[in-house]
Amino acid sequence: GNSVTQMEGPVTLSEEAFLTINCTYTATGYPSLFWYVQYPGEGLQLLLKATKADDKGSNKGFEATYRKETTSFHLEKGSVQVSDSAVYFCALMFSGGYNKLIFGAGTRLAVHP
Amino acid sequence: DAGVIQSPRHEVTEMGQEVTLRCKPISGHDYLFWYRQTMMRGLELLIYFNNNVPIDDSGMPEDRFSAKMPNASFSTLKIQPSEPRDSAVYFCASSFQGAANYGYTFGSGTRLTVV
Numbered sequence: 001g002n003s004v005t006q007m008e009g010p011v012t013l014s015e016e017a018f019l020t021i022n023c024t025y026t027a028t029g030y031p032s033l034f035w036y037v038q039y040p041g042e043g044l045q046l047l048l049k050a051t052k053a054d055d056k057g058s059n060k061g062f063e064a065t066y067r068k069e070t071t072s073f074h075l076e077k078g079s080v081q082v083s084d085s086a087v088y089f090c091a092l093m094f095s096g097g098y099n100k101l102i103f104g105a106g107t108r109l110a111v112h113p
Numbered sequence: 114d115a116g117v118i119q120s121p122r123h124e125v126t127e128m129g130q131e132v133t134l135r136c137k138p139i140s141g142h143d144y145l146f147w148y149r150q151t152m153m154r155g156l157e158l159l160i161y162f163n164n165n166v167p168i169d170d171s172g173m174p175e176d177r178f179s180a181k182m183p184n185a186s187f188s189t190l191k192i193q194p195s196e197p198r199d200s201a202v203y204f205c206a207s208s209f210q211g212a213a214n215y216g217y218t219f220g221s222g223t224r225l226t227v228v
Contacts, residue, residue: 032214032216042221042222043221044204044206046216091216095211099208100169101216105155106155
């Protein structure tokens, strides 16, 4: 079946460090890929997306590239801030059908000053 | 647009009581999803609707849970009777056909505590 696997957290970094959160997927076809972010006490917000192979999604300094060869969509940021502390969810969706988002388990990021 | 609106933001109730959570999706969105989030189980899809019709309720944990969508602008999730293990944050999300390019929009959630 279709699934998303994320690296386990928590990920703890110092401010200005480089961030990578790994995400790989299993899918029968070529889905759209998403990263959502959940700040403490809030709902999930769309961070970035990519709809086809080799697309790069980017937002707020975060980037992720859709890699079909490795079925991956790793999230990266060059210099994290304390305000980036949140839970990050990788997800996939197929166009058509019933628009069902399949989420990974989430990775908690804690950034310290 | 005000986004997906959920109410109440917080609910504390006693075991055995009926609880009703409410959601107003974004106007024009024809998909609505209910999720539950706990530390132990993470984010779980409970049920989703398309054009007000329930499509998949396989995630609803028990018969104590029910969801309705009487019209395109309103949905409820009801728990009767409530139990302490139902304590969680419940999220509603909406989307539209073609959401593979846009994803979902989530509400801020309802934090339910059953004592």
